Amino acid sequence: MVMGYIHRSPPTLKRQNERIPSQVTTLGGSATSGGSRDGHGNQSTTGGRRHHDTKMLGSGFLEFKLDYSETTNLTIGDVVSSEVISAGDYLWRICCYPRGKTETDKGEYVSIFLHLISDSKDIKTIFQVFCLGKDAEPSFSNEKRLVHVFSYAGKGIGWTQFMKRSILEANYVINGQLTLVCGIIVVGDNNIAVPSSEIGYDLVFLLKDKVGTDVSFIVKDETIPAHRVVLAARSPVFKAQLFASMTDATSSSILLEDIEPVTFKAMLWFMYMNELPEDDVFGDSPAE
Incomplete structure (x- = not known):
């Protein structure tokens, strides 16, 4: 993923192409028409661009519909x-470069950027873009997302290499039209709340349901499955045993002696969860 930063500078576009209609359907805030601006977020002095009407639908996202069949007539930088779109009480504009923004990409990529139009600063924003597939359903396989603090009006953020044109044409262009879904989420404070990690619980669920387990330990008369990669990441002993040249590295089951099943299960729980299990998790307490 290549992320490009655009700052206020003299326009470098070869032309403002008037023949490609783009229809934008907003899903949040209010949309208002404004003077035409170039790809750098600056006011254009070479004439306006034709836009379709904007229809309000919801909150946070908008559909950017591009007549892709016309983009073959464009050059790099068009x-x-x-x-101008309203989201989070600020004004924004989406700028798409169907044949890429820079000459170095040889016209093989589509570039897309979000520009702040409002005269504001220190606006923390999440910008997300994904496509509608040929079944008209959202496709997240090539989704892009970033978090950025906009420091002044006119600044833009996005990707010079959002996606290769060949991938778009094969998977997302329907009857000559491409629909990009753009999310503009304004964060009200400079600190984004990061939820606590639940990776331990996720790993334990995989362990309990035997999803993806690739090694078993035979303890007394009980067979206990596990994941090699988790054990190797948590223990250098297991790493050497499961991935080095030892016999156990190629064995699907390993015999353990001098340990009780409940004790070994408690050890696995700690390795997956990074905490000791409650006394009743395995129905018995580990042997002393």
Whole structure:
């Protein structure tokens, strides 16, 4: 993923192509028309761009519909922009470069950027873009997302290499039209709350349900499955035993002696969860 930063600078576009309609359907805030701006977020002095009407649907996202069949007539650096859009009480514009923004990409990529239009600063924003597939359903296989603090009006953030045109044409262009779904989420404070990690519980669920287990330990008369990669990541002893040249590295089951099943299960729980299990997790207490 290549992320490009655009700052206010003299326009470098070869032309403002008037023949490619872009229809933007907003899903949040209010949309208003504004003066035409170039790909750098600056006011254009070479004439306006034609836009379709904007229809309000919901909150946070918008659909950017591009007449992709017309983009073959464009050159690198030509931009198709949305109307000025309101999200989070700020004004924004989406700028799409159907044949890429820079010459170095040889016209093989589509570039897309989000520009702040409002005269504001220190606006922390999450920008997300994904496509609608040929079944008209959202496709997240090539989704892009970033978090950025906009420091001044006109600044833009996005990707010079959002996606290869060949991938778009094969998977997302329907009857000559491409639909990009753009999410603009304004975070009200400079600190994004990061939820606590539940990876331990996720790993334990995989262990309990025997999903993806690839090694078993025979303890007394009980067979206990586990994941080699988890054990190797948590213990250098297991790493050497399961991935080195030892016999156990190629064995699907390993015999353990001098340990009780409940004790070994408690050890596995700690390795997966990074905490000791409650006394009743395995129905018995580990042997002393």
